[in-house]
Amino acid sequence: MSLSRLLRRFSEKNSTINGKAIHAQIILSGRRADVQTDNHLLAMYSKIGCIDYARKVFDQMPERNVVSWTSLISSYSQIGISEEALNCFRSMVLESRIDPNDYTYVAAISACAQMEALACGKEIHGRIYRTGEAVNNFVKNCLVNFYGKCGLLRSARVVFDTIHDPGTVSWVSLMSSYVRCGENEEGLRIFLRSLRMGVGVNEFSYGTVLGTCAALEFLDFGMQVQCLAVKLGVEMDQFVVTNLVHFYGRCGDLELAKRALREANRINVTAWTALIGGCVHLGENAEAISLFRELHCFGLKPNEQTFVSALGALGKEKDVEGGMQLHCSIVKAGFDSFTFVSNSVLDFYAKVDRLDDSFEVFRSMDAREIVSWNALIAGCVNLSRYEAAIMVIRSMFSDGFEPNVYTFSSLLNVCGELPAAAWGKQTHCRVVKPGLDSNIVVGSALVDMYAKCGRLKDARTVFDILPNKNIVSWNTMITAYAQYGSGKEALEIYGAMVTNGVRPNDVTFVGVLSALGHTGDLEGALAHFGSMAKDFGVKPRADHVACIVTLLSRKGRTREAYEFMTNSPVGMNNVVWRSLLSGCVANNDLELGLYAAQKILTIDPNDASARVMLSKVYADSNMWNEASQVRESILGKEAACSWT
Known part of the structure; x- marks a missing residue:
């Protein structure tokens, strides 16, 4: 058996001892190894995870070629030492003057993607473009993945469009890029387009689609994809099982998530972790903690996730x-x-x-x-x-x-909360330069910032130019209009949202009901409240009930508001009772106002705002002694402060 085949065999079997023994034999023989033998040694040490030995072999090589450099760069990239991989790439190109091949480019671009090193990745792409080299689809797939990880979806799409006859890997790379940037609906559209193009479904595309459906909480669509995968015989490996558990957990069906875990060929810690994550997402935190403790009973050790x-x-x-x-x-x-x-x-x-x-x-x-x-x-x-x-x-x-898209999102949040419109505009300029203003996370944050600063026109301008909008973008614009009393505009946005096929959630309906409250459209509010569960499967919350109570109270119908509350299956909190109390104050309903105040103080005895409103109820009813007693009870409350 030749030396090369022997080294390949030991690397495939991950046999460190035998590999080192062969290397020692080469040294003791005094025979000067040629570049091919050194490359095989380098590849062997890389494959068995001995990167330090691989580097020593590389440093002692009297002659190196593109295979030598590519093996070392790939090794560093694969184990996550991305910076060293890029340092080697620079040395190869600038010092050794060796032209990279397609495999070198794949390793270097992958390293850039891991580090989100946008400038470096663009330089490598620019080199490929300037040299006019015809690169294969593997390099283009890596470029799509790189631009996606850096949040530049337009660039990712441009590269994808240059791929001749894109295969499953290409489509998954593009879909993952959009999903990673929060553009889940577009990710699903890309998946459906790939099916129409006759592209097959593998475990990676299946798992990615399940993750997308989980983010959107599209239970029915995800179950259809599951049926398709079963029909096509997609392998239920660890990646797929984990995504299946995660999908059902995120969609609110813990029983199906547990069933998916139980029916797996082998229970693994990643799927178990996904079940814990599903419980956390659904607010079942006690069960999540219990599952964490139970994990040890199955002989599993918790991992970092x-x-x-x-x-x-x-x-x-x-x-x-x-x-x-x-x-x-x-x-x-x-x-x-x-x-x-x-x-x-x-x-x-x-x-x-x-x-x-x-x-x-x-x-x-x-x-x-x-x-x-x-x-x-x-x-x-x-x-x-x-x-x-x-x-x-x-x-x-x-x-x-x-900063990345999430840094800018937090910074814009600060600007909105203070509010600091000037800082917000400066941040907006900083976002535009790298082209991140088209990112859905940053775009939504910009809309929210301008709205909180009272600049609704600027908010609407940013919203209108967003190339893709998700539920957060639509909700932000609806809520902004509702908060500033522009009920008509809020309802127009809601109509456009539904027309575009975006499914409203509970936050959407808080904005819609608030907007209807500003327009005084009681019938419309009741109709939308009823359609929440009936048409969209959204369970009403206390905030939704509070919107209806406020609207009824504004029309002087406090008794009807109370009846609406008592007939609602939703548990009432301070917000709902305060809405009723506020209506009783405005309509001089002493009896019901006292009852609402009593409910609030039962929930929170230190609620000063309830006592202030209760004092006004007494005063409006000429019950001055009672009003005085209530005012005395709130004299010790802390003074409020404002950032503005």
């Missing part, structure tokens, strides 16, 4: 002690070295109002990425610590990190 999902459940439960214990387990297991796990720990502490601990975790991280900065910024914003958020953003820029 399992810990992240469990932390999410504990964060929503505000279980500080449990989260701190889990943090200790993460450190003990060594998972704190994973940057995205530390990001989740950071996020957990922010959610339980321990921002100082979030900063401590951030400072202790060995390596930070843009997601780490984004998590800290988002934590500051969610806790209304806007000055801290701005400080973090400045530190991020000074450390040389380039």
